[in-house]
Amino acid sequence: MRIRIVILNISLLPVIVCAQNGIVIDGQFDDWSAISSAVIDSADDVHDTDGYPEGGSPSYVEYSDVDIIEVKFTNDAENLYGYIKATGEIGRTSSDTLGHEKKGRYYFIFTIDVDDNDTTGYQLKDGGYYPDSRGYDMNMEVEFYNGGFNTGHYINHEFTSEEEAQTQGLVDLENGIVNLAPGSYDYYTQWVTFEDSSYVVVEDRGPVYQGIITIAVSEDGHEAEIKAPMWGFLNTPDGDRIIDVGQYIDISASLEGSGELSESAANAGYTPGSHSVWGSDTAEPFHYFVTGNPMSISENMSQPTQLTLNPNYPNPFNSATTISYYLPHIETISLKIYDITGREVITLVNAKQTAGTHHTSWNSQDKFGQILSSGIYITVLEGKKLKKIQPMIFVK
Ligand SMILES: [Ca+2]
Ligand SMILES: [Ca+2]
Ligand SMILES: [Ca+2]
Incomplete structure (x- = not known):
């Protein structure tokens, strides 16, 4: 068992400046070769998402599918792009085709401190993520469920109660805005946005919605690339985009899977209801400048x-x-x-x-x-x- 002890100090976060574009979400990854790694993560450092003892670090579980080994990130004028390489199969879940009711869930998550401000948003540990970090406001995220893709959605975490999320949160969403404020992991709005700017509020395990967030996984399952248009993060009350070129954001990538496929659960004789060994791996956060000056020739030609x-x-x-x-x-x-x-x-x-x-x-x-x-x-x-x-x- 190996557990990394990471002491985070925001001022020491590496600043990743990538000016790249021409990323195509196609399950081929040569388009990422020019992008340097934002994080090289240890192998076999997956932890139990459910257990986060006070003052401590969560316990180790065996779950290679959620074991991150590399993260890359880039943007162009319109979109954010993320890349994760894992030890196991990204997006693998179980399905109920055999009638065993093992409908697994798997999350591919980029959590973002969109205002580069620790006092707004939530703390990663509240979601069971490790290493911990503060100030995370919004996710661009993909849920796989029941053997396949489910949704690509955005999440806003600026709420301190369920009532607040379900009243102010939904009003804000209707108006296309996000009010950045202190929040908790437990209360959020989660939505899929479509090309025509319409949106649907979603919950976990909901029906399949293909919105503007797209993802492609490599044939062997070890690599995946995601694209999330910046306009899908909506606007501030002043009408500015939440994320736009020329600003710094903090980013943390996580993979998380429900328990029925984890090696630890299998070793413990998993049967539905007897064990829930949710596992996740979170990459160290990095500071990112959303560049407004793309350097690629193809982008310059097309702009x-x-x-x-x-x-x-x-x-x-x-x-x-x-x-x-x-x-x-x-x-x-x-x-x-x-x-x-x-x-x-x-x-x-x-x-x-x-x-x-x-x-x-x-x-x-x-x-x-x-x-x-x-x-x-x-x-x-x-x-x-x-x-x-x-x-x-x-x-x-
Ligand atoms: Ca690609
Ligand atoms: Ca790892
Ligand atoms: Ca924040």
């Missing part, structure tokens, strides 16, 4: 050099559509919708915004909250020097 308004999606649409646009530098812009007669219907954005790709959603209502009639509408993006227009079709 527009001027204000760009992308086609909305979906189009035609019948309730809401997502409009995205790109700003080459910080700029005050307006984004407005006009009807076919040239009447201004609504102003969606009128603000100074950072460089990069921005998304906003339009729910087919005018500025008075009235649902409009079917027809052609025009999106107009206007910057200091350029104006871009894009027609779209609303069908009730």
Whole structure:
């Protein structure tokens, strides 16, 4: 048995600056070869997620599937990308196909201190994670359940009671915002966001939802790559993205699995209900700068050099559509919708915004909250020097 003793000091966290893109979520990993490791983790240091004695470190369990050995992380203007290599099979769970009711769960987790502030969010040990660290606000996470993929979701931990999570938390979610505040591991909102900016609140073991978070696992199960668009973390009450280029975040990666596949449980003669040997391995946290200056040639070639308004999606649409646009530098812009007669219907954005790709959603209502009639509408993006227009079709 080997247990690592890790004394964390935030000021000593390695700063990982990666400027990379061109990561494709395809279960092939040559696209990660240029990214340096954020963490090289010890093998065979998996611990019992359920037991975290006061003042101590949790006990060891044998569970190779959750044993992290390497973590990488990178971003481009729109997305965060994570990579984990494990000793065993990432995402392996049991299923109930034999009628044994061993529907296993497995979590692939990047926990993030999004405001680089230890006083907001929760403490990792409260979730049974080790090594411990403070100030974690949000997760980008994938749940595997019952033999397969279940959800790719975001989690917000800024709540101190279930009631708070279920009232303020859901109101915030409805408004697309996250209020960063002290929180506890036990209370959170958890949601899957879709391409059209709609979302669904999920719980563990829920039905399968394919949202904007994607993951691919290698054929042998030892490696996996995840992509989570930054806009899925939602916005601050001021309307800024929670995570955006130009800021520091702290990141901790974890793998966690329910007990029926652990070697310890098997050795203990696991039968459903008799043992629950949840195991997890948490990589040491690292400090990460979300770069706004991607260096890759492919990214530079693909990035527009001027204000760009992308086609909305979906189009035609019948309730809401997502409009995205790109700003080459910080700029005050307006984004407005006009009807076919040239009447201004609504102003969606009128603000100074950072460089990069921005998304906003339009729910087919005018500025008075009235649902409009079917027809052609025009999106107009206007910057200091350029104006871009894009027609779209609303069908009730
Ligand atoms: Ca890949
Ligand atoms: Ca490990
Ligand atoms: Ca925090």
